[in-house]
Amino acid sequence: MAVFALYVQSSTYACPTLASVLRxxxxxxxxxxxxxxxxxxxxxxxxxVANADLPADEPDSAALLITFCQQHDIPLLYCVTAAEKxxxxxxxxxARIGFIAAGLAEFAMRLDAVDQVVQF
Amino acid sequence: xxxxxVLLSHSxxxxxxxREAHDMIMALAAVEHQVTVIYQDAAVLQLLPVHSAAMLGxxxxxxxxxxxxxxxxxxxxxxxxxxxxxxMVPEQCLIAVTALSxxxxxxxxxxxxxxxxx
Numbered sequence: 001m002a003v004f005a006l007y008v009q010s011s012t013y014a015c016p017t018l019a020s021v022l023r024x025x026x027x028x029x030x031x032x033x034x035x036x037x038x039x040x041x042x043x044x045x046x047x048x049v050a051n052a053d054l055p056a057d058e059p060d061s062a063a064l065l066i067t068f069c070q071q072h073d074i075p076l077l078y079c080v081t082a083a084e085k086x087x088x089x090x091x092x093x094x095a096r097i098g099f100i101a102a103g104l105a106e107f108a109m110r111l112d113a114v115d116q117v118v119q120f
Numbered sequence: 121x122x123x124x125x126v127l128l129s130h131s132x133x134x135x136x137x138x139r140e141a142h143d144m145i146m147a148l149a150a151v152e153h154q155v156t157v158i159y160q161d162a163a164v165l166q167l168l169p170v171h172s173a174a175m176l177g178x179x180x181x182x183x184x185x186x187x188x189x190x191x192x193x194x195x196x197x198x199x200x201x202x203x204x205x206x207x208m209v210p211e212q213c214l215i216a217v218t219a220l221s222x223x224x225x226x227x228x229x230x231x232x233x234x235x236x237x238x
Contacts, residue, residue, distance in 0.1 A: 007236065042140050082140060104147030111122055111153065117234045 002115040003034045007107075009042040010120060018047060018061035021120050022068055029072060036114050038069065039107045040078040040099075044120075048078050049088050050096040066098030077102040124148055125156045125232040128163035132182055138166050139181045141238035146184075149191035156232065157188065158225060159217070160199040164206055167198065167213035185215050199225060 006025060012018050025035055040047055047062050054060055069076045080101040083089040095101065111117065126145050130137040149155045159167060166182055173180035188196060198210065198217040210217050220228065229235060 009238075041144070042136060081143075082136075085136075104144055105151060108144075108147045108151040108153065111124070111148075111234060112151075114122075114234075117236065119237060 001032050001034065003036050003113060004028055005036050005107075005110065005114040005117045006038040006120065007117050008038065008040045008044040008047070008120045011043045012040075012047040012062070016061075017044065017120055018065055019059070022061065022065050024118060024120075025065075025068060025072075025074070035072070035074045037075040037077055037107075037110055038065075039102070039110075040076075041082055041104075041107070042079075043086075045078050045083040045086060045088055048083055048095040048099040050093060062096065066096070070098060075100055077106065079104060079107070121152050121154060122233045123154045123156070123231060124234045124236065125158055125229055127158050127160065127229075127235060127237045128166065129161045130238065131162035132166040132170075133176070133178060134162075137238055138163065139179075142181065142184055144236065144238070145193060146187060146191050149188070149193050152192075154194045156195040156197065156228060157193055158197045158199070158228070160202050160225070162202075162206075164198050164202045164208055167215065167217060168208065169214055182214060188215060195228075197225065197228065 006021055008021055010017050028035055076098055077100050089095045128138060128141055132138050145155055145157055170180045170182055196215060196217045197220050200219045200221050203219055210219050
């Protein structure tokens, strides 16, 4: 059994990144591995936007991921600096509920307890 | 403490990719991971001094690479074939780098516990 961290940095808009993350996370738990956390950085922080207006025929992959992480008590972290620089989070428009603000230092420290990092 | 390689492949002003990679390198090193930075492909251009920063139209973050030594980054490596492709030599670089072949870099990567790609 291994302890995984999922590190997401590629775009999450109009592409299957979040679905891939969720698929991997489910498979890892099914195989009795542990997920220490999921961390969003670079353009992937777009996933945290609370007020995105998704077309009705598009899946809300972020919502599915949030629900899964809440059910399994997996911290869903994002780099607050990367999000703020892109204007994805402000005092008036906080991140979508379920995402937790973190810094690169927290991600770096968590790697001490992780056997494998999988990058998306 | 983990042995972590950060593999850089993008040219210096290709969006925020390289700039945020440098932030990650310093965060990893600050919490005392043993970080190896590897410049390959167009990323070797990050090592060249920018002579007219005012003309760039964006922030020249590249001098911050000089902080790698202060943060005790374990090793800074540039891919030999990438240096050749861009007609560069290590002496031109902003910081001291060790030029390594593809095969040597493969060996180095095999020794790491984590690898992050930017």
